[in-house]
Amino acid sequence: MSAGTNEIPDNFVAVEPNSPFTEAFGPLYECIDELGFVRAFRVQPHHRNINSVAHGGVLASFADMLLARALRWELDRYGVTVRLVTDYLSPAKSGEWVEGRSRITGGGNSIAFVRGEAHVGTRPVLAAAATFRLKQAR
Numbered sequence: 795m796s797a798g799t800n801e802i803p804d805n806f807v808a809v810e811p812n813s814p815f816t817e818a819f820g821p822l823y824e825c826i827d828e829l830g831f832v833r834a835f836r837v838q839p840h841h842r843n844i845n846s847v848a849h850g851g852v853l854a855s856f857a858d859m860l861l862a863r864a865l866r867w868e869l870d871r872y873g874v875t876v877r878l879v880t881d882y883l884s885p886a887k888s889g890e891w892v893e894g895r896s897r898i899t900g901g902g903n904s905i906a907f908v909r910g911e912a913h914v915g916t917r918p919v920l921a922a923a924a925t926f927r928l929k930q931a932r
Contacts, residue, residue, distance in 0.1 A: 803891070806834060819855060824863075831867050833860045834893040837886050847885035848892070853912070854880045856892065857922035861908040864896040865926060873906060873926030883918040890914045896922075904928050 805825040811817035823834045835841075835856060843849040857880050865873045886892050896910030906926045912919045 800836065800889075802836075806832075809833070815855075816859065819852070819859075822859065830895065830897070831863060832893050832895055833863055834891060837888050837890050837892065839888070842888055845885075846888050848887075850880075850882060853882060853886065853892075853920050854878065854922075856894065856912065857910065857920055858924065860894040860912065861896045861910050861922060861924040862926065864898050864908045864910070865906055865928070868898050869906070869928070871906075872929045874929065875924055876905075876927050877925040879923045881921045883920055884914075886912075886914055886919050892919055894920075901926075901928075 802823060805827070806823040807825065809822040809824050811820055816822065821835065825832050837848045841848050841852045858875055858878055862873060862875070865871050892912050892914055894910055894912035896908055898906050899909050900907040904927060906928055907923070908926065909923045911921045
């Protein structure tokens with residue numbers, strides 16, 4: 795899929811926004827495969843900085859939403875971000891499709907440690923780690 799296309803891969807579906815922030819950020823997409831979930835977005839004009847690549851804050855926000863998704867997937871719980879560390883590995887250019895995966899790496903009843911990465915095709919875009927305070931199960 796070329797950088798200039800607006801096509802969404804067939805196996806992805808739009809994620810329903812759960813807050814005004816995710817609605818403004820969006821659209822986000824997700825698919826489930828044999829390895830788990832994949833979360834994605836296409837870099838659009840409202841994501842870009844002055845250099846026409848995804849703003850670092852956009853990538854950090856995507857990382858936060860990507861890592862938090864692991865809590866729902868693996869624990870069926872929500873969490874509040876306590877710490878987020880993002881390593882920017884390469885730019886995500888306008889029109890590019892960014893995909894990410896995340897997984898819980900440790901924690902307990904009240905804290906979870908999560909790691910994830912995002913890429914454009916085979917090119918790594920970011921690596922991230924977060925600590926979440928887990929909310930009480932509903």
